[in-house]
Amino acid sequence: MKKTFLLGLALVATTASAQSLTGAGASFPFPLYSKMFAEYKKSAGVDVNYQSVGSGAGQKQITERTVDFAGSDNPMSDDALKAAPAPLLHVPMAIGAVVPAYNLPGVTQPLKFTGKVLADIYLGKIKTWGDKAITALNPGVTIPPLPMTVARRSDGSGTTYVFSDYLGKVSSEWKSKVGVGNSLQWPVGTGAKGNDGVAGIVKSTPGALGYVELVYAKQNKLTFGSVQNRAGKFVLADNGPAAAAAKGVVIPSDTRVSITNSANADAYPIASFTYVIFYQDQKYGSRTEAQAKTLKNLLTWMVTSGQEYNEPLDYAKLPSNVAAKAKSIIGKLNYGGKKL
Known part of the structure; x- marks a missing residue:
């Protein structure tokens, strides 16, 4: 029994x-x-x-x-x-897709960013929204000259890896000074845990910019910018442009591959x-x-x-x-x- x-x-x-x-x-x-x-x-x-x-x-x-x-x-x-x-x-x-989300009162349209500008922001070289590097990309847009609060991850993060992998491909200075990884020695920025943490800083701080996965930007109703891809086209993140990043990429048998900065002309570059x-x-x-x-x-x-x-x-x-x-x-x- x-x-x-x-x-x-x-x-x-x-x-x-x-x-x-x-x-x-x-x-x-x-x-x-x-x-x-x-x-x-x-x-x-x-x-x-x-x-x-x-x-x-x-x-x-x-x-x-x-x-x-x-x-x-x-x-x-x-x-x-x-x-x-x-x-x-x-x-x-x-x-x-990882997007540059920001909080700029009065600016409702997506701003344009290049990889170099994003790298220079996170290198601490661009400190205000009125910087010529940003305004030159966005003629006709009234951008308040607020100080820039840079938000980034504080935990070991794949989103950080993807973002830094992209920056390392478009900025030799980023690659040599900061590099690529889940955890980095950041030159500037306020750290937060998780995509939700970074989104929270951006949402609550006028003048803030942070990198977050697309769905977190949408769920928090954050404005996010378009990013210039390898073909020179400014692309706003969405399912189609994200999927296009994998087109033409040789996928190894173990599937471990980077698809950032894709050569596809329709691709969003931080995917x-x-x-x-x-x-x-x-x-x-x-x-x-x-x-x-x-x-x-x-x-x-x-x-x-x-x-x-x-x-x-x-x-x-x-x-x-x-x-x-x-x-x-x-x-x-x-x-x-x-x-x-």
């Missing part, structure tokens, strides 16, 4: 764990993942708890195996992958894939095969049926060639060498 009771408890525990998953990482896709996971719970009965703690923290947690998957806007580096206890895989889930990262072999710690299958089913749904939620939330869908590679990568999941 006692043995039967204990066996029943074990079965209940296994079923419960198989029906729940945990993830942590990027705030960039958080609005999308919140919607996706709510819809998936309705259809599959699986509870997915995703914590928006920044890409850097997500990468750390998956390396330490404290979550089932991580969210990150930048792929892990070769060195970071080597530091993990076993092979990790990356699957892109959407394409998002990126956002990734889910997980272990290829799911047999580690106390994980069960049922948990591994639950993760595989979720990931498969996210790159197929789940894509319908991307565009309504201002993320671009995965291009068909990228979705095919994503499904192929998910197919590599195994449990102790056994294919799932």
